Amino acid sequence: MNNHGEDPFDELMRRSLAEEADRIEPTDSLHEIQARVRTQRAPVSRRPWVITAGAAVLGTAAAIGAFAVLNDNTKTADQPSIAGGPDTTNSASADPSTAPTLPASSKPAPTKAATLAPTVAPSDKPRARQEPEVKQKAVPIYWLGKVVGNTNGPDYRLYRTWQSINGRPAEEALRLMTMSKVAGDPDYTSPWDGAAVNSVRYTDDLITVDFKQLPTATLEPDVADMAAQQLVYTVQGVLRQSSTPVQITEDGRSPAKLFGVVDTTEPLNRAQALNVQAMVWIETPANNQTVKQSFKVTGTAAAYEAQVDWQATNLKTKEIVKNYAKTAEGQKFSPYVFVPKLGSGEWLIEVYLTSPEDGRITDTDSKTIYVK
Structure with a gap:
């Protein structure tokens, strides 16, 4: 029996769908579903790389940014720049606009290196100084x-x-x-x-x-x-x-x-x-100095058996006075002193060392003085 008022086209569509459904035979398809899942997990799709690469860029940018902060804040004044460091990084691969923004509650606390100012190590060398006047x-x-x-x-x-x-x-x-x-x-x-x-x-x-x-x-x-x-x-x-x-x-x-x-x-x-150093020399009196008759002759010598010989010659009368003095120690530089008894006039004072082998004079020093 025909239903009045029903659209013939709708009836035709229902019949066609019913016939198509009758031809389908139900089977156990669990293994096929599992196979399709495994296939979707395998890296054969050509579209998901866009999402993966984007995430990688963001992670790389964040890592480079963190490295730059730590590196700049821990570098001391005497350290050279690191080759290939932040100064030479390609800016295209570290675009800060692509870096993810973390919620305030999940932002990591700044490290000590990132918050401290650069520290210059003090020099171990003491500063050179000048003498006071x-x-x-x-x-x-x-x-x-x-x-x-x-x-x-x-x-x-x-x-x-x-x-x-x-x-x-x-x-x-x-x-x-x-x-x-x-x-x-x-x-x-x-x-x-x-x-x-x-x-x-x-x-x-x-x-x-x-x-x-x-x-x-x-x-x-x-x-x-x-x-x-x-x-x-x-x-x-x-x-x-x-x-x-x-x-x-x-x-x-x-x-x-x-x-x-x-x-x-x-x-x-x-x-x-x-x-x-000279083996013997006179330190006082100075050359051409005027002295009193009670003057002392002082000097330094490295004398064998601590003996320094001396001779005073009056340059006018040619009078000669000879004697010897002892240094404080022998065979090393040591002071000596003697008091010659000389009359008034111009004198040549000579001190010298004598060879223990043959008695010859080996080293000498002299001063001309004026005795009052």
């Missing part, structure tokens, strides 16, 4: 003198005198050392004539002597080495730092060769006294 201070100055009577060893050795200065002691002593006439003795000289001292600065580990101008003369190697020791002994003696090496510079830079021979790129150390 003084008035009327006696300082030792060394000079080169020709060795008399001894052919074993260098032709020149170091002789010491004392000078009164005003100002910074080491600087003033070196300024006087650069002028041979200050020695007051024609037997003494200074290869440093014409040099101009700028400053002397020192620590417990290094003494730096800076010159405005160094000597330009070229010396024989043994004389040049002795001249270098002249400066070392003088500045160390004034500062009382005999074991502290001395760096010589000119306007803050080490000259290539001092006197054309001596390497000054490294600090100079004091040579052994027996190799460079």
